[in-house]
Amino acid sequence: MxxxxxxxxxxxxxxxxxxxxxxxxxxxxxxxxxxxxxxxAANGAQLSYAFVAPLASPATLKKLPSLLLSRDSPMRIRARLDPALIAWGALFLLACRPAAVRETMSAQLALAALSRSELTRLTQSLHLSFGLRTAGKLVIHRSARDFKAACRSVAATGEEPGQQILSAAECLALVPALQFDAAQFAGGIFTASEQVGDCAxxxxxxxxxxxxxxxxxxxxxxxxxxxxxxxxxxxxxxxxxxxxxxxxxxxxxxxxxxxxxxxxxxxxPIYPLKGYSITLTRPPDARVLRHSITDMERKLVFAPLARDGRSAVRIAGIADLERNDMTLDGRRIDILRRAAAELLGLDAAGDIAPWCGLRPATPDxxxxxxxxxxxxxxxxxxxxxxxxxxxxxxxxxxxxxxxxxxxxxxxxxxxxxxxx
Ligand SMILES: Cc1cc2nc3c(=O)[nH]c(=O)nc-3n(C[C@H](O)[C@H](O)[C@H](O)COP(=O)(O)OP(=O)(O)OC[C@H]3O[C@@H](n4cnc5c(N)ncnc54)[C@H](O)[C@@H]3O)c2cc1C
Missing domain, CATH: 3.50.50.60 (FAD/NAD(P)-binding domain)
Structure with a gap:
């Protein structure tokens, strides 16, 4: 055919x-x-096989007003009168039901497992080189309540081999570059089997x-x-x-x-969810970032990458609903710059390859x-x-x-x- x-x-x-x-x-x-x-072109680089939770969830629903109203929020709506967004938004609210979330999680986990084995097959049979590495991923939680919920979810689904619940002190021992002290966050979930790779x-x-x-x-x-x-x-x-x-x-x-x-x-029902990334090539502290990190509350990801034989760190996130606008907003990039400094002590003043892209998002x-x-x-x-x-x-x-x-x-x- x-x-x-x-x-x-x-x-x-x-x-x-x-x-x-x-x-x-x-x-x-x-x-x-x-x-x-x-x-x-320049996404977060995480191959996130174990963390497939949808954006629509009862927890997101509760946080929606503060998420949408705060100036530095990782989510922003700038297309309120767009009929396509209103239709999509109504389906998003329905997708926040616990039963819908459970259904999405089990479907996505199965698809992620298939994707992992297919990516391995293609990489090996075609000798593809794109910095694929089993770096492990640490998901950090700032609030004790969110951390407890994450621990419950690990206990409920938790067959992912090598997944560990870590206290704040254990997170700091695993990733010494973290600029927190143990009192500033609740803990994290580390999944040793998670991978990173340069999608482009x-x-x-x-x-x-x-x-x-x-x-x-x-x-x-x-x-x-x-x-x-x-x-x-x-x-x-x-x-x-x-x-x-x-x-x-x-x-x-x-x-x-x-x-x-x-x-x-x-x-x-697909709506553009605009996100941003910056890429720090050869940052001074790159060698200490062995694992990828997700800051759950700020919805930001940090991934160690190898680019043209040099180490790099990709920082990505933000979810703005503003139709198909592809303007690179400097204030959104500043959120990523600040996060690089605050979370990992990285200097993001120089060449950071700022980028934005539209995620094709469904409500569920x-x-x-x-x-x-x-x-x-x-x-x-x-x-x-x-x-x-x-x-x-x-x-x-x-x-x-x-x-x-x-x-x-x-x-x-x-x-x-x-x-x-
Ligand atoms: C900031 C950010 C971080 C992300 N982080 C991750 C991550 O860590 N892990 C992960 O798994 N995913 C991540 N994603 C999501 C992932 O990047 C996207 O889901 C994925 O790239 C979508 O691929 P696609 O091929 O559907 O879309 P695209 O890559 O956008 O491809 C669509 C193609 O269609 C072409 N096209 C569109 N319209 C036309 C037309 N009229 N005529 C001709 N051609 C057309 C475009 O030119 C484009 O090449 C992230 C996304 C963003 C924005």
Missing amino acids: KICVLGAGVIGLTTAWCLAEAGHDVIIIDRHASTAKEAS AFCAALTVRLRQRSNVAWLLDTSIFGPVRCGDKLVAVHTGKGQVAADHFVLCMGAASAAFARACGFYL SRPIIGWSPLDGLFINSGHGMLGWTLACGSARLTADMIERNRPASETGAFALRRAA
């Missing part, structure tokens, strides 16, 4: 690889001249392998404008370089997927993987905060489901129409 992959971020590239491996003729279209130029470097390495395949064609530097339908079937897409026809299409356009779905005549944080209501269009999008972690498993599911060719009415944990 000829299958057209719409979008060449980490989701589109891994999808293209699995489809090409299955023997299909694949064509990849993207508006940029090279791959992974949007949300996959992975995409670049996978692009090289895709270019070596005779059954993969490219249309880069090419904008996708909309669908070409024949009745209820998608038969081609309009692009800046003319119409591109195929037997099937896979929608991997990240935060722009919702607009393409709208042009196809159906609602896709689960990606949408399944056939769309439009015949011929499959969706693999909406991976939100965990697209790097979940990419390889999502691509595997996509290739398998396209092979089975089930109808759009199917339900399941990742279907557009989730089971109630």
Whole structure:
């Protein structure tokens, strides 16, 4: 079959690889001249297999007013009158129900496990080099109440091998670079099996392998404008370089997927959640940051990276709801700079490679993987905060489901129409 992959971020590239491996003729279209130029370019670098908690939860609901009103809050809304945000927000509130959260957690953990084994398989079989390392992750909790809840959650799900609950003093012994004293935070959860890796470097390495395949064609530097339908079937897409026809299409356009779905005549609950990162190359204290760290309360991640043979620290976070605005707001970058100094004593005054990207977020944080209501269009999008972690498993599911060719009415944990 000829299958057209719409979008060449980490989701589109891994999808293209699995489809090409299955023997299909694949064509990849993207508006940029090279791959992974949007949300996959400089993300938090954490492969977060054990921490898949959704943003929507009873705890988030309680904190929502303070989260949205404080000036330095990691979340901000600047698109209050946007009808798309209102529709998305209503679904977000529903997704805060404890039963919905439990369902999301179990679906995401299974997808994360599949992703981990698929990433290992691809890395080894294709000899991909992108700084993959089992660095372990420490999630620190400032408030005693949140820490207790996290400990309960570890006890409830806690089969992750090597996961430990640590007191504040034990956290400081594990990460001596932490600038706290033990009285300033409650404790942490350390998961030795968690990994880090540079998503952009992975995409670049996978692009090289895709270019070596005779059954993969490219249309880069090419904008996708909309669908070409024949009745209820998608038969081609309009692009800046003319119409591109195929037997099937896979929608991997990240935060722009919702607009393409709208042009196809159906609602896709994906909204852009803008985040920021900075990358400190060769920081003086990089050698002491062996593990990645998540500051749960401030929703910030710190990951040790290897870039061009040099050590680096990536600091990422923030979740702003402001439509598709891609302005790099210096005040949001300052939050990351300050966090680098306050948490790890890192000097973020020099070259910090400031970046922002739009996470394609669904209300319940689960990606949408399944056939769309439009015949011929499959969706693999909406991976939100965990697209790097979940990419390889999502691509595997996509290739398998396209092979089975089930109808759009199917339900399941990742279907557009989730089971109630
Ligand atoms: C600050 C931040 C930190 C993050 N940290 C982590 C982390 O630590 N771990 C983790 O697992 N995930 C993390 N993520 C999430 C992860 O980066 C995303 O979920 C993932 O990159 C989404 O990939 P994608 O391929 O769906 O989207 P994208 O990478 O945005 O790709 C979509 C592609 O579609 C193309 N496209 C869109 N519209 C058109 C059009 N009209 N015509 C042609 N092409 C088009 C774009 O050019 C783009 O290349 C983070 C994200 C951010 C923003």
